[in-house]
Amino acid sequence: MILNMQRTILLLVLFSVLTLCACQPSPRSKEKKTAENETPVVVVVNYPLQFIVESLVGPEYEVLNPVPPDANPETWLPDDVMIQTIQQADLIVTNGANFADWVKKLSLPRSKVLRTSLSLKDALITVPDFEVHSHGTGGAHSHAGTVAFFWLDPALMARQAEAIAQRLIEIDPQQKESITANLKKLKESLKSLGKKLDQLQAEFPGLHWFSERPVYQYLAQRCDWTMHHLHWKPGVVPTEHDWDKLKTIQQEHKISFLVWEHQPKENRVKDLAEHGIASVVLDPLTGKPAQGDYVSEMQRQLEQLEQFLKQHQLESVKSKK
Template identity: 30%
Template sequence: MTVRRALAATAALLTLGGVAACSGGDGSGSDPGRVDVVAAFYPLQFLAERIGGDAVTVTNLVKPGAEPHDLELHPRQVGQVADAELIVYLGGFQPAVDEAVAQNGNDRAFDVAGVQPLRDATEGGHEHEGEAGHEAEHGGKDPHLWLDPTRLATVGDRLAERLGRVDPDRAADFAARAKALHTELDGLDAEYTRGLATCQRREIVTSHTAFGYLTARYRLEQVGITGLSPEGEPSPQRLAEVAREAREHAAGTIFFETLVSPKVAETVAREVGARTAVLDPLEGRPADGDYLSAMRTNLQTLRTALDCS
């Protein structure tokens, strides 16, 4: 996080000090019949809404179309964290959220990073110049666990348990919805396994290394132009290295993302004579559909790019 962002987040927290104290953090939401849940970004919103159903009201801290990595919290959002009955977040992914939770909601927080060990940032990928700095932002861990449906299913199971402690009368409902979602995510996993089993190529060139969990699960290899931060600027040496690797693997597609400029991907694509395509890391809510439909769109995009039979 830049110095400017750090100062903005700190100012928001200080401004909210009096508001949080007045609110008492008692979790009283707008609808007393529902559990007031704050989700740090879209995949966690998806889980909370699917598992909570009509028993929850879910607020996503990231506005539609915004990039969640370096989220800056406004005073009202810090107040939402202070008042929530449950805060669902991923520790280390959004420093401003970590800070707001530490100051205003530690006892009501569910950190999905603690459900299963996170992958090391360089595990299964290509290490390159400047990557150490990007890794440091996330404690050397890759936060993008939701791109493995089986991991997201396990997070959903634990979230149902936590919701059940907040609202014991509906614990059985939460568990039932989590079980149904787990079955859907297992089905999605099976679709990926079948769909990517027989491909001409197994290397994907991506604008940043968000897809380590997906590539590890389905035996692909990720070549990232930049590291974990989508705002990273690759050096000319790194661009040349990626272009060389793309030629070696006969990569016909260079992937860019929905919330990030495609310019870097387009530069590499021009260099190697490839096309570009969107591979959605699902850090923000899809323009159409939901997590499941966006993941299925990603699967079809990968099958086309990798010449899968």
């Protein structure tokens, strides 16, 4: 009798233990649930890519542009804490074409990196004299390089967006419908920039113009314009040789203006004016604008460029009379 009672009690204890264990989630299922509840992090290297990702996803994603507002996204380097944050992100969207020094210098998990330039292989522009510099006493020479500012052509920016959308859907298939709808809206908004460029191309066909460095080639190609970059470094006073080179190109192609990425110093504008070169600013928006977003700010700048070209054209006609 006592033995039977002991057996019964033992069986009840074992049953209770097994029931309790069955109700407890396994460590693996706990990890999975935690991972599902975490907000996916997408790291980007510049503002145009940030704009694309933010246009495609909602609050279920965290979009991280680690570059401080006052830093140059091409040369900025992260500290140790930010490096860890970047490496732990769910997706790292890079531009490609050697844009952003930190991408080349950090050890990034390849499975997490999306290089958007790979979707544009057929459209990439290579400049034979991309960078002119000298090493020690070796004399000046140049290196070929790919122009990285793809987003200045709205059609290429749309292709970057398509590549990003595809990867986001692979990460979270449940968001496919939402991401696809947002991609359609984004591409529609970019069409307004394309229409503006069509208008500029029709109004000012065959333009030749200067820039300090290779930045605007994709925009120029979109409008069938021609860029001539001078390799002038910011903050460095042009030499007599630099001015002679400008004059030679200026006379050969009848160039009368230079497009700046940012507002130039007054003395530089004055020096150029004395050489018959007017100045206009077109910020490529590698950093977030103070107002608006990529589309609205680029639209404003293209309208500003149109007004400059009309005024400049009018002044040129007057000077010839």
